[in-house]
Amino acid sequence: MFRFESPIFLYLLLAIPLLVAIRLLFDRRRRKRIKRFGDEALLADMMEDVSAIRPKVKFWLLTAALALLIVALARPQMGIHISREKRQGIETIICMDISNSMLATDVVPSRLAKSKLLVENMVDKFVNDKVGLIVFAGDAFVQLPITSDYVSAKMFMHGISPSLIASQGTDIAAAINLALHSFTPDEKTGKAIIVITDGEDHEGKALEMAREAKEQGVRVFILGVGTKNGSAIRTSDGHYLTDNTGQTVITRLNEEMCKEIAEAGSGTYIHVDNNSEAQQRLDNEIAKMQKGEVEAVVYSDYAEQFQAVGIIALLLIIIETIVLERKNRLFSRMSIFSRHNKQNENP
Numbered sequence: 001m002f003r004f005e006s007p008i009f010l011y012l013l014l015a016i017p018l019l020v021a022i023r024l025l026f027d028r029r030r031r032k033r034i035k036r037f038g039d040e041a042l043l044a045d046m047m048e049d050v051s052a053i054r055p056k057v058k059f060w061l062l063t064a065a066l067a068l069l070i071v072a073l074a075r076p077q078m079g080i081h082i083s084r085e086k087r088q089g090i091e092t093i094i095c096m097d098i099s100n101s102m103l104a105t106d107v108v109p110s111r112l113a114k115s116k117l118l119v120e121n122m123v124d125k126f127v128n129d130k131v132g133l134i135v136f137a138g139d140a141f142v143q144l145p146i147t148s149d150y151v152s153a154k155m156f157m158h159g160i161s162p163s164l165i166a167s168q169g170t171d172i173a174a175a176i177n178l179a180l181h182s183f184t185p186d187e188k189t190g191k192a193i194i195v196i197t198d199g200e201d202h203e204g205k206a207l208e209m210a211r212e213a214k215e216q217g218v219r220v221f222i223l224g225v226g227t228k229n230g231s232a233i234r235t236s237d238g239h240y241l242t243d244n245t246g247q248t249v250i251t252r253l254n255e256e257m258c259k260e261i262a263e264a265g266s267g268t269y270i271h272v273d274n275n276s277e278a279q280q281r282l283d284n285e286i287a288k289m290q291k292g293e294v295e296a297v298v299y300s301d302y303a304e305q306f307q308a309v310g311i312i313a314l315l316l317i318i319i320e321t322i323v324l325e326r327k328n329r330l331f332s333r334m335s336i337f338s339r340h341n342k343q344n345e346n347p
Contacts, residue, residue: 003151005075012070016063023059054325061320068313072306089128090190090289091146091183094119095175097197097225098162099137100241101251104198106231107273114272115196115225116157121279122286123150132182135160138169140178172197172261173205176220180213190289191218194282195261196272198226199254206257210265220265221285225272226253 004010096119102112123131131153132146143164144156162168172195179193193213199222210220230252233241241249255271262269268285272278 003077005077007074009070009074012073013067016067019063019066027056054323058320058323058325061316061323065313065316065320068309068316072309072313076305076309078303078305089126089130090192090286091130091132092126092192092194092286093132093134093146093179093182094122095134095136095140095172095179095193095195095197096143096160097137097170097172097175097195098135098160098164099168099170099200100162100233100235101170101198101200102225103162103233103235104226104231104251105234106227106229106253107225111198111225112160112162115223116160118196118223118272118279118282119157120154122282123153125283126150130184132179133157134175134178134182135164136171136175136178137162137165138167138171139165140171140174141165142178142182146182146184170197170200173209176206176209176213176265180209180216180218183218192221192267192286192289193218193265194221194223196223196225197258198251199224199256199258200251206261207264210261210267214264214266218265219267219289220262221267221282222258222262222265222269223272223278223282224253224255224258224269226251227273228253228255 096115098112102110102115104111107114119133128148130146130148131144131150132142133144133153133156134140135143143160144153147153175195176193183191213220230250232248233251235241243249253271255269259269268281270278270281270285
């Protein structure tokens with residue numbers, strides 16, 4: 001397990017692109033000033049000791065060293081001692097719809113972005129529970145196996161987008177079926193499947209899978225994201241999604257389907273729109289579930305890794321100091337940092 005003890009210092013890395021931009025602007029102005037004196041090739045021949053590459057090498061060495069020092073300041077750590085603890089909690093597998101319809105903006109900023117925020121807030125409230133993540137569209141796959149590592153669960157959320165699944169559509173049954181096979185085999189622990197979707201089930205059989213989950217003692221909660229009025233789907237290129245006839249596709253929340261699936265799975269349907277009531281209702285429903293003994297993997301000790309990062313930064317600074325901006329006359333025949341060899345040079 002890798003972590004930063006003081007991750008707030010990583011915000012200093014935002015200064016790196018600014019430094020690069022300033023450097024590029026400086027180089028551009030410098031080239032303009034040189035052009036005022038005459039031809040660049042002629043001036044280069046007149047200034048044999050001046051190198052155009054060495055200053056750039058020194059700059060990038062210092063920039064890399066600065067970035068590494070900022071990382072070292074954030075205190076990177078690696079977990080070295082692992083212990084397994086028994087705790088009282090539940091197991092929850094979140095099935096997130098990532099079909100194109102989840103890009104609709106009838107829920108601000110979008111259905112998918114709102115779903116991610118809900119999951120992150122829910123994970124923040126977990127203490128002794130386990131969580132897994134499944135993404136689905138026309139197909140379903142496990143994005144994160146069930147775990148008690150909440151940091152990883154939140155990290156996996158950031159990379160979720162419709163591009164993860166080539167087969168578009170909305171197969172809720174496939175997601176529930178995969179979730180049922182992803183729990184740990186423990187009958188005493190409360191288990192829940194939380195399906196976050198707009199309810200546009202294109203494949204069917206969702207009700208049958210919800211009933212099967214109920215028979216296995218697993219409750220199925222449905223979070224319906226969207227509105228009945230719906231909205232168009234804006235694609236990554238800024239246009240709106242159209243059908244085969246060229247008409248703009250309007251996607252609407254299928255609330256009736258969501259309610260039927262939740263009822264069949266002995267769960268609860270919760271409507272997610274532009275307010276925060278859904279989060280509180282979901283937290284209340286999860287809190288009512290039976291808690292059982294779950295095994296959690298805990299990293300009890302962490303070793304500092306900033307020394308290795310600092311050593312690399314120090315080496316870069318030493319190399320930068322050794323590299324001179326002007327060419328060394330003793331090595332004038334070597335062209336390591338030359339942009340090109342001189343023409344008409346005698347052999």
